Amino acid sequence: MVAWRAVVSIVIAGCGWGCASSAPPSASRRGGDPSGAGDGGVASAFEPCDDGLDGDDDGAIDEGCVCTLGTTQPCWPGPAELRETGGCRDGVQTCAGSVEFPGWGVCEGATLDATCDGSDDGGGSGSGDPGGDPGGGGGGCSLEIVPDLLVVLDRTQSMHKTPAGATPTDPTRSKWYLAIQALERVLPSFDSTLRFGLELFPQGGARCVTLEERLSGIMATNTICQPGDVIVAPGAHTATAIADAIDPYTTTLCNSTPIGLAVQTAGETLRAARTSGRSQHVLLITDGQETCMSAPIEHVQQLWLEGVRTFVVAFSGSLGIDGPRLNNLACAGHTAPSFGSSCIDQGGGHFVARNPDGSRLFYLVGDAPALESSLRAIAGTVDCTP
DSSP states (O other): OOOOOOOOOOOOOGGGTTTOOOOOOOOEETOOOOOSSSTTSSSSOOOSSSSOOOOSSSSSSSTTEEOOTTTTEEBEEEEEEEETSOOOOOOOEEEEEEESEEEHHHHHEOBBGGGGOOSSSSSSSSSSSGGGGGSSSOOTTOOTOOOOEEEEEEEGGGGOOOOOOOSSSGGGSSHHHHHHHHHHGGGGGGGTTOOOEEESSOOTTTBBBBHHHHHHOOOOOOOSSOOOEEHHHEEEHHHHHHHHOOOOOOOOOSOOOOOOOOHHHHHHHHHHOOOOOOOOOEEEEEEEESHHHHOHHHHHHHHTTTTTEEEEEEETTTTTTOOOHHHHHHHHHOOHHHHHHHHEEOOOOOOOOETTTSOOSSSEEEEEEHHHHHHHHHHHHHSSSS
């Protein structure tokens, strides 16, 4: 088996919510062209720019090449002779970093089947997923490269209401119940092709309340504006652990909505789990507005500069959500549709919505089927399935 590592990208299928546009990259090598091969050509005798390949076999593609922040280029992390053969398909690199020092990030989204690693005789695609677990596909995946997806779930006490903003008599109609049920239904389908983790925000405690208590009118009195709690760290086959860790009737709801602190906690968690060649993503599920002035946009922008994209899912309802801020978060996290026209760089790769009050750039859900559909769409765009 050929020893090389592929990375899987966020590809927003069908250009629904979360499509990112691709602009022609401006690629040249810093420091001139030692070989005289046009536009800066190569950084060394072994790694030319502009070909999207790891020419010097150091695990990085077009490293040191100059690029324009936010642009993308096709890339291939495997042997050049296997590119676009069989089930092998290019991934995408995004130019990130700072205005002063932009550079190509990891190659994400490369797809492969058994013909890519020489383990098949050419008679169709196979599954390289260890154990062959059903559900998420996982063709050609290795647990070494399965992406991290950290779910950041809002446990604010307003989650006791229905998506329409009413207080239900049946707890199964509450946003809290629907969110947990959706995770329990969706995550097992991708358990072999995504490394799920779960963070609840804000932190729980003795003064938070159960769903039943909240429905009876009891309010949480916890200390407000606390960071998130990582209940399950991103890891292989964690769907069962996540289901065991949360229960709509016993996992408590708390006061305040510190989205920024939650994203900050997510960043710390993903940095600790970071492995070369593995893409990382955050999935934020919320029903309210930032209430702690904890700079959520800035924290999502920082995640993006580290190569982490952030998806935003919000419940609709009469309580209202901060649409402009959520639009900004989708752009900051590079998951807004029509990214090139919807988002604008404030400088240094810090993106926000071009028109925060304009068209919705995040996932908005009003019932259980819509929530499950959104979660499946997001998982399906970042998982390890060709």
